[in-house]
Amino acid sequence: MKHSFIDKYSELNSLMHKLDPRVKLIMVFLGIVAMVSETPGNIYPFVFYGAVILTLILLSRIPPGFVLKRLFFVSPFIIMAALFYPASLMLAGEYKFVNPQAEAINIGLSIFLKAGMSIILLIWLISTEKFHALLHGLRKLRMPRLIGIISALMYRYVFILADESLKTTRARDSRSPGKLKMNRIKVYSNQMAMIFLRSWERSKTIYDSMLSRGFTGDFKDMKELELKRNDILISVLIVLVFLSIRVFIEPGA
Amino acid sequence: MHIADGIIDTNICMAANVASVAIIYLTGKNTPMEEIPRMGITGAALFVASLIHIPFAGTSIHPGLIGIAGIILGKRAFPVIFTVLLFQSLIFQHGGLLSVGINSLNMGAGAYVAWIIWKQQRIPEYVRAMAGGFAGIIIPVLLMTFEFQLSGYGKGIIFLFSVYLIVATIEGGMAFFVVRFFRNIKSDILS
Numbered sequence: 001m002k003h004s005f006i007d008k009y010s011e012l013n014s015l016m017h018k019l020d021p022r023v024k025l026i027m028v029f030l031g032i033v034a035m036v037s038e039t040p041g042n043i044y045p046f047v048f049y050g051a052v053i054l055t056l057i058l059l060s061r062i063p064p065g066f067v068l069k070r071l072f073f074v075s076p077f078i079i080m081a082a083l084f085y086p087a088s089l090m091l092a093g094e095y096k097f098v099n100p101q102a103e104a105i106n107i108g109l110s111i112f113l114k115a116g117m118s119i120i121l122l123i124w125l126i127s128t129e130k131f132h133a134l135l136h137g138l139r140k141l142r143m144p145r146l147i148g149i150i151s152a153l154m155y156r157y158v159f160i161l162a163d164e165s166l167k168t169t170r171a172r173d174s175r176s177p178g179k180l181k182m183n184r185i186k187v188y189s190n191q192m193a194m195i196f197l198r199s200w201e202r203s204k205t206i207y208d209s210m211l212s213r214g215f216t217g218d219f220k221d222m223k224e225l226e227l228k229r230n231d232i233l234i235s236v237l238i239v240l241v242f243l244s245i246r247v248f249i250e251p252g253a
Numbered sequence: 254m255h256i257a258d259g260i261i262d263t264n265i266c267m268a269a270n271v272a273s274v275a276i277i278y279l280t281g282k283n284t285p286m287e288e289i290p291r292m293g294i295t296g297a298a299l300f301v302a303s304l305i306h307i308p309f310a311g312t313s314i315h316p317g318l319i320g321i322a323g324i325i326l327g328k329r330a331f332p333v334i335f336t337v338l339l340f341q342s343l344i345f346q347h348g349g350l351l352s353v354g355i356n357s358l359n360m361g362a363g364a365y366v367a368w369i370i371w372k373q374q375r376i377p378e379y380v381r382a383m384a385g386g387f388a389g390i391i392i393p394v395l396l397m398t399f400e401f402q403l404s405g406y407g408k409g410i411i412f413l414f415s416v417y418l419i420v421a422t423i424e425g426g427m428a429f430f431v432v433r434f435f436r437n438i439k440s441d442i443l444s
Binding site (some may be wrong): 005006007008028032033036052070074077078081083085088090101107111113114115117118119122123124128131134139144146147149150151152153154156157158160161162164165169184185187188189190192193194195196197201202203206207210252 | 256257258260263266272274277278281284286289290291292293294296297298300301304305307316321325332333335336337339340342343345346347349350351366378379388401406407408410412423426427428429430431434435437438439442
């Protein structure tokens with residue numbers, strides 16, 4: 001079964017898609033650090049961050065509607081977090097707002113912008129690079145070796161288990177048509193236990209087949225990554241723009 | 254329960270990333286080679302199982318299965334949880350790139366408490382399972398409450414997080430059924 005939920009649009013051909021995955025990971029990480037380290041309640045710089053991120057999206061030819069749709073799915077979590085800050089202070093009566101509405105909105109909005117724009121950068125990252133190439137990039141950036149191996153294995157088997165999940169869901173639905181009233185927790189728990197069980201049984205076979213193909217603890221990666229002049233120029237430029245906004249744009253300027 | 258980037262103080266997130274890498278080295282060193290495929294595929298199972306949504310009270314909840322991860326994987330749970338959270342942040346943007354460490358510490362602590370509870374042989378098995386499932390949610394929530402307070406959120410956050418008591422109770426029930434299923438079908442998973 002084909003699963004396109006992971007890295008849709010990563011096969012487009014644009015300047016951004018051609019960048020080295022390591023460079024994109026560093027760019028996104030530093031971009032996020034610049035944004036989230038802004039003073040709480042400081043909204044003005046996000047006009048500039050937004051402009052940079054929009055430029056990146058347009059340059060990569062990812063449909064902006066797709067980005068907004070993905071953001072929409074995650075937005076309940078960040079709206080909740082944005083409301084938490086002022087709500088929590090008010091509930092406990094710990095903070096006397098001089099102008100309660102304006103201050104609360106400001107603080108909540110700045111949290112929403114930090115989280116929302118960081119999420120958009122992550123959407124951009126996964127839409128401009130194949131997921132396995134990102135994992136390859138992370139391994140080259142020296143992420144812990146154990147995590148590198150676990151992630152390579154996870155990526156290989158997540159699709160198989162997603163199919164198992166669909167099969168067990170179909171089996172569950174066919175045995176319990178309509179809305180489950182009683183034993184709902186039991187039925188869903190058994191389904192999850194079944195997915196675990198099948199994966200457990202399979203891991204032994206997988207290990208034996210890996211050994212038979214000469215597995216020694218390292219995955220032979222795809223082609224070696226090669227840093228080009230374009231990669232360096234573009235990434236340095238984008239990182240400098242992010243850092244300049246962080247350093248030079250004054251709060252409420 | 255995933256903390257997104259920008260919600261918690263940046264310094265706390267950075268420190269948590271450093272601590273997470275240290276814990277990965279400590280808990281992952283000397284991992285036998287034959288155990289690694291099991292960790293990878295259990296991670297994939299955790300990832301996939303967490304995508305199943307259970308209809309509840311007009312909305313839906315997705316299981317965390319953190320307690321179950323602790324029961325099955327023991328001290329190897331942390332590197333697996335870290336990898337699952339990295340996948341979730343990159344693929345679904347649940348959590349964030351900068352906050353992978355803090356989320357891993359929270360959920361990893363939940364898994365370890367579940368593992369410690371599971372090892373108490375004097376307590377009946379199904380009670381341990383339920384308590385482990387409950388702890389797998391409630392420990393991360395308690396840590397999150399503490400971290401939110403460190404980041405300037407008021408004490409009111411305690412009231413807001415109390416809603417997670419319901420989720421933790423459901424997870425406790427799920428852990429009970431999952432363990433009972435394993436015990437009936439293939440009990441060596443639990444050994």
